[in-house]
């Protein structure tokens with residue numbers, strides 16, 4: 441049987457094995473493990489790739505969110521609005537600052553719904569955390585207008601959005617801060633955990649730079665409470681190798697999205713993500729998240745035929761994890777979680793793989 445795993449972790453290494461080996465040798469022989477030139481060089485490359493003025497390398501995408509929330513001054517008594525179709529980390533960052541995470545609905549595009557945000561704003565609302573989910577940037581005109589009108593802080597969880605654009609502007613560069621994850625399964629994957637924060641504000645950047653290294657400034661003086669969230673220099677060296685290929689990585693994913701569209705677009709039982717276009721949204725297809733009738737049966741049929749699929753976040757929106765105590769009812773999002781399914785979308789796929797996945801989907805609905 442032909443097998444198409446949902447994600448091929450060894451490929452994160454094997455795709456550029458010789459470049460990674462070279463980086464490992466070179467950095468290790470120098471003993472250059474913490475905050476060495478590779479971190480600086482990767483930050484510069486990331487700023488260029490994302491169209492950001494500043495980029496700060498940190499230990500992972502969750503720390504990036506926590507640091508951004510803390511540096512933005514979020515604290516007890518504040519509320520921050522987030523879209524419940526996201527990874528728990530978005531809400532976690534708000535909670536860990538002592539603020540209250542307020543979940544809202546997503547729209548038909550699976551991204552934060554500006555109308556829902558508008559309804560959730562109260563005098564206590566301090567920030568909006570928008571997740572640029574699945575490699576697509578939300579409608580930042582509508583959200584930007586709300587931010588301006590209510591004088592809110594905008595933080596983008598762009599963990600899945602590197603290189604994605606709305607009207608030509610990069611994900612992570614719209615608000616006070618944008619956070620990126622280099623978890624191995626992300627578009628730009630490290631060989632372990634890593635993350636980054638983008639910002640256009642120099643003062644905010646300097647604060648974050650201190651915070652990630654125990655509150656120490658460039659002179660080595662401890663000037664605030666911080667933590668250790670430095671990106672390993674080895675991971676920076678690996679990422680520096682991979683980011684040189686990033687335009688190709690994205691182009692390949694867009695090609696798979698086009699092929700999915702071509703082969704599945706005619707099925708009335710499915711709702712597909714919009715195909716690649718030159719319109720307002722430049723999509724980098726971190727995920728290919730469809731809506732499917734009889735989703736669970738389809739998932740099983742694909743598994744029986746060697747095709748791995750995933751329902752994002754373990755099958756529930758953040759507010760549906762009862763132990764977190766968020767106590768919200770979001771009927772649109774809850775309904776969506778009964779239909780959503782992610783088909784394989786990664787850089788180890790071949791044309792044969794995608795064609796096979798689509799054959800099996802069509803076979804399920806057409807017999």
Ligand SMILES: *Cc1c(COP(=O)(O)O)cnc(C)c1O
Pocket residue numbers: 500501502503526527529530571597599600620621622623633634635
């Ligand atoms: C991956 C991810 C994160 C967390 O990033 P880590 O690097 O794993 O800490 C946060 N938010 C979203 C939307 C993600 O997809």
